[in-house]
Amino acid sequence: MSQEHLVSECLFNGNVKVRGLPWCREREKEIGIASLTSGFLCRHHNSALSGLDSASKQTLDTLIEACDLYARRKNIRTRHWTVKYFTTDMLLLERWCLKTLININLSGRPGLPVDAECKSNMPTEEWVRIVFGLERFKPPMGLYRVAVKGETLNDLGNGHIHVTTKSRDGRLAAADFRLWGLPFFLSLVNEPIRLEGGHLMRGEHQQWFTTYDLKNRPVNSHLMTFTYAKE
Secondary structure (H helix, E strand, O other): OEEEEOOOHHHOOOEEEEOOOHHHOOOOEEEEHHHOEEEEEOHHHHHHOHHHHHHHHHHHHHHHHHHHHHHHHOOOOOOOOOOEEEEEEHHHHHHHHHHHHHHHHHOOOOOOOOOOOOOOOOOOHHHHHHHOOOOOOOOOOEEEEEEEOOOOOOOOOOOOEEEEEEEEOOEEEEEEEEEOOEEEEEEOOOOOOOOOOEEEEEOOEEEEEEEEOOOOOEEEEEEEEEEOOOO
16 A cells, blocks of 8 residues: 555645644644545556646646736736746546545545445445546536636635545435635436536636726636546
């Protein structure tokens, strides 16, 4: 067995602040990123996932760059921007989010059961194959971008990763992800997802980051294209 990082080590330098795990449920604790691990993967499969971490880093770095740009521009009142364009891989992000959710749920002690009957929090074979890139989610399951009407996204570029697990009928069913303030939703149930007051986008799509001028008119700042490779 080897130590798997609950959240990819390559995303951080030095220490991180953690809250919500069994040993820091109520109070934030600062630890070295190298210590944020748990021993539930063998060396072979841990090494096999290092490629996912490396590939996902570019995708996640692109999100960071876009969110940081919005954080710098959002309070500047102008009628024109030099529009910038970003491209990120939604399929890699989907696999990374599932891997991270599995890690967090396994470290939850006991975490949420995957199957309401057997009460085990071990991931299904299908989930494992998706993480390793051997299968894909069958819609409507999978990762969605969340666009909520009226949301200002004021916390973009805040340097935080939030993961909130959700249960249904006593088992792990979904998770909310906020990656540097950008909201995503990972569904693990084979039913259509509805979001009151918002819109869910899956697969390949685009999103504009918009600021406002002195007359409160929207101004396009930059465009994010989420790609999703065809099977």
